[in-house]
Amino acid sequence: MVSSKSVVLQLIDIIERNIENDLSMDKLSELSGYSKWHFQRLFQKYVEMNVGSYIRYRRLSKAAILLKQYKYTVSELAEMVGFSSHQSFARSFQQFFGESPHKFRMNPIWDFSKLLPPFLENYALTYEYISLPHDSDAVNEHVFCLCQSLDKERLRRKKSRRRELIPFERLYRKTGQHNPLAQKLTETAIECFSRVADFSFPYGDYLLISFYGTLCEFYDFSKNLYELHLPRIGAKVNSSFIIELYRESSSSTNEFDIGILISIESDADNHD
Incomplete structure (x- = not known):
């Protein structure tokens, strides 16, 4: 029998591979085999973050890397990482990183502590x-x-x-x-x-x-x-x-x- 932790880890892998796509709770809970409430509770237990926050912060973290390394516009980035509009993306980016996408791109210091890495159960470095x-x-x-x-x-x-x-x-x-x-x-x-x-x-x-x-x-x-x-x-x-x-x-x-x-x-x- 597959453990609840294994199910959550498998769903995280699906999230990471489809981060720019529609990742609704309905779809994720259906894939997990649990109700939305139960899946959310299990996700919170193992990841210490709710599903919506994890997806949003991972999208913003991916966008931050693209901002530094490419010359994409805010609108292009918003679409690439799955936001519905560039206004929604810019607002979420400001709230998460404490500065606008433009200021983040121009900042000579890249503070990686602000990025959310993908969740891994076992990690050593x-x-x-x-x-x-x-x-x-x-x-x-x-x-x-x-x-x-x-x-x-x-x-x-x-x-x-x-x-x-x-x-x-x-x-x-x-x-x-x-x-x-x-x-x-x-x-x-x-x-x-x-x-x-x-x-x-x-x-x-x-x-x-x-x-x-x-x-x-x-x-x-x-x-x-x-x-x-x-x-x-x-x-x-x-x-x-x-x-x-x-x-x-x-x-x-x-x-x-x-x-x-x-x-x-x-x-x-x-x-x-």
Whole structure:
């Protein structure tokens, strides 16, 4: 016999895959096999939120990501995430995030703590907060990296469709060749990668997320960076850059040890 928790989890999966469609309580309760009242009570028990709020907040959270990464209009976004009108969307967005869609898009700080990630019963993530130059050993042990700038995300998405979420513009290896990234970093910086003298990161606070697995698994992991991992952490990311750090791996294995380094706002609360 299927447990009530399994039914709720299955319905959450249906909600996530159909977030932009009509998700009425009549349809969901019919799929669950429970009455509307009983399904609502079970959903509240496991998710600690009623069905309507979960759907609305998940739609708004998806819209927030699209706002930052694309140039959709408010009307286009409202339709994409299932709102009946752009007025209803803008009003709900203001209430949920505390600022208008336009101000959210233009804000240089991306506060992921305001987003609602998809509900998962079992979720684990390894991460730590580091500060450069104090914790430079945490990045010096890697052999190469991939770099992207958050404020260029929209442009690169138009140029490349090979990756759904994080296309990267350049590969930096452990060579002595001149590195153009160093020219772009005009702030006080620390030289990292001891075998690459001209590779530098700015001083500041960073979030370092760890991953170990195959590249296919990492692809799935990275697709969920903005929608799941960063909201779960509650990170406050500035519009700077994200870097993938790779440790040297044996040719006898298909698994990789990867770190995702993200520049974050200096906030003592993040380190508690």
